[in-house]
Amino acid sequence: MTQRNSSFPLTRRAALAVLTSALAFGAAPRVALSSSPLDVVATTGMIADAAMRIGGTRANVRALMGPGVDPHSYRQTRSDIVAMTRADLVLWHGLYLEAQMEQFLADLGRKREVVAVADALPEDLLLSHADYAGRHDPHVWMVPTLWAQVLEGIPDLLAAQRPEAAEDFAANWAAHKTELAELDSYGSDVLSRVPEGQRVLLTAHDAFGYFGRAYGFEVIGIQGISTESEAGLNRIGELVDLLVERGIRAVFVESSVSDRNIRALVEGAGARGHEVGIGGELFSDAMGVPGTYEGTYLGMIDHNVTVIAGALGADVDPRGRLGKLATGS
Numbered sequence: 001m002t003q004r005n006s007s008f009p010l011t012r013r014a015a016l017a018v019l020t021s022a023l024a025f026g027a028a029p030r031v032a033l034s035s036s037p038l039d040v041v042a043t044t045g046m047i048a049d050a051a052m053r054i055g056g057t058r059a060n061v062r063a064l065m066g067p068g069v070d071p072h073s074y075r076q077t078r079s080d081i082v083a084m085t086r087a088d089l090v091l092w093h094g095l096y097l098e099a100q101m102e103q104f105l106a107d108l109g110r111k112r113e114v115v116a117v118a119d120a121l122p123e124d125l126l127l128s129h130a131d132y133a134g135r136h137d138p139h140v141w142m143v144p145t146l147w148a149q150v151l152e153g154i155p156d157l158l159a160a161q162r163p164e165a166a167e168d169f170a171a172n173w174a175a176h177k178t179e180l181a182e183l184d185s186y187g188s189d190v191l192s193r194v195p196e197g198q199r200v201l202l203t204a205h206d207a208f209g210y211f212g213r214a215y216g217f218e219v220i221g222i223q224g225i226s227t228e229s230e231a232g233l234n235r236i237g238e239l240v241d242l243l244v245e246r247g248i249r250a251v252f253v254e255s256s257v258s259d260r261n262i263r264a265l266v267e268g269a270g271a272r273g274h275e276v277g278i279g280g281e282l283f284s285d286a287m288g289v290p291g292t293y294e295g296t297y298l299g300m301i302d303h304n305v306t307v308i309a310g311a312l313g314a315d316v317d318p319r320g321r322l323g324k325l326a327t328g329s
Ligand SMILES: [Zn+2]
Pocket: 072, 139, 205, 206, 207, 225, 226, 227, 284, 285
């Protein structure tokens, strides 16, 4: 300890001397250039949010898909193509989430640094689905601790291009990872207060498989894993039977999927004398409006778990984990 204290001023003086001579020899512009913010493009808002947290002031991050946008059917626009071809780093989800962009991203990957972040997950953590043969369920962001495993590699990806900021990226990530763990604990807590018989989550499409596995909910989507398949009348009829038989009292709409099927279900159950409410709107495949709490990953998941728990009978504060959720909608 004493040794470190006594050597520190010397080291600093030496560093200053190097810097002064670098300035004198006109090396300053190169230093400034290499610390310009990294230009990152991410497909979904959830990935962009993580890149912003980890990159901090060292990264300019742009999300291609805003609120309400369905990634299963999204196709890159002309301005997206320009942004991606100019970026230092393109982050996409993978697991066939961006089904309409796969070919473009694969081609771009030959010219730019393009990374599918969900590829980091080991296969034994991934879920399969009967309606989605040969592929895995992509909705891994629904569980903060699982999502943390997806994001784990981002600090190194950023540091590979800005080595001088590696410590900042690592520190930002450590702080965010703690928030993700706290969010997960909050979710487990409020969801465990839902009466056991009510732990059924019925939504427009099958985006909550990982959520169900993590928190002990049966999950049912009217459409399959991808929003690209259409739900038939038979499917609606079957689900009305299920709602009536099981006495399920709330179903949920999603911000990025049409609410047509959910409303048909509520009406169908009503016609059979069973009242089902719409428990709220969940952020399944897209976050809320940028600049709001729900427009961040932490707010998105806080909203989802709080709304689900509250609508299915748990006693929870509708303002959520941090008292920041918009209520009354
Ligand atoms: Zn989806």
